Amino acid sequence: MLTNSLSNFVYKFYDENPISGLSLSIVNDKILKTCTNTENLLNQKGEGYFSLLNGLIGSVEYLSKFNFCKEILVITPSLVLKDSESYTEILKILKSNNIKVNIISLCGELMIFKIITESTGGSLYVPLDLDHFNNILGNFAIPGELKSSTINLIKLGFPKVIYENGICACHLKMNKCGYECPFCKTYICTVPIGCPICENQLVSSLNISKSFHHMYPLKPYIDGEGVCFCCGNKGNSRCEKCMNIYCNDCNCFVHENLNFCLTCDN
Structure with missing residues (x-):
């Protein structure tokens, strides 16, 4: 049951965060192991004692080399921790690297659990049932509003579409059309993706737009009357910036799917 929930979370995370990265790890018998294949991770069983400290140390070592927003999500059924050392030092490291820790117990x-999540600005959840667990995971898949004033530049590439047969470097499969990496000219079959050769992040303009509007969400429309700009039906809401009218269906589509106003200049 939980493996299906985690599998759906991975899919939804990449759908909602096209230019973000997700690393999956498991702690078995106090040892942290990172898995590159999602199926391999979900098929593993928990064994031995659980070490939250070792899990956090290993995660920090991996995340500290990146400059973007970083979070750790711990999902554990264990109420017994086999950690002989104090958490004081790892808490200092988490804070200095601006890494938020969230825990689902x-x-x-x-x-x-409460001390770690509160100290790093994260959240602690204890799900009541499977539906509650799925709701919690679903909230983590959707990026929050950007509150930090710090800006980090990330190198991105916009590959062009090429209509020719080729074997993609990402899956080693034959395709009739694909994309060409602008940096190393590698043939790939999908975006967004990290180039298998030069390791640069390759995206489309739609991916950038989706990520941008998650960080700066569209404000709710105010009440208004008139004809809907999109479909011509009776409208009941208005954009504060461009003052155009939207009906309820188009309003929901704009806020839940597009995340940007169709008629605003910006």
Whole structure:
């Protein structure tokens, strides 16, 4: 049951965060192991003692080399932690690297879980049932509004479409059309993706637009009357910037799917 929820979370995360990255790890018998294949991770069983400290240390070592927004999501059914050392040092490192830690504890709340999440600006959840667990995961898949004033530049590439047969470097499969990496000319079959050769992030303008409007969400429309700009039906809401009218259906589509106003200049 939980494996299906986690599999759906991975799919939704990449759908909602096209230019973000997701690394999956598991702690078995106090040892952190990173999995590159989602299916391999979900098919593994928890064994031995759980070490939250080792899990956090390994995650920090991986995340500290990146400059963008970083979060750790811990999902655990364990109420017993086998950590002989203090969490004081790892908390200092988490804060200095601006890494937020969120914890979903399936069996109950521990004081150390609460201390870690509150100290790093994260959240602690104890799901009541499977539906509640799915709702919590769904919220983590959707990026939050950008509140930091710090700006980091990320190198991106916009590959052009090429209509020719070729074997993609990402899946090693034959395709009738694909994309060409602007940096190393590698043939790939899909975007967004990290180029398998030069490792630069390759995206489309739609991916950038979707990520941008998640960070700066569209404000709710105010009440208004008139004819809907999109479909011509009776409208009941108005954009504060461009003052155009939208009906309820088009309003929902703009805010839930597009995340930007169709008639605003910006």
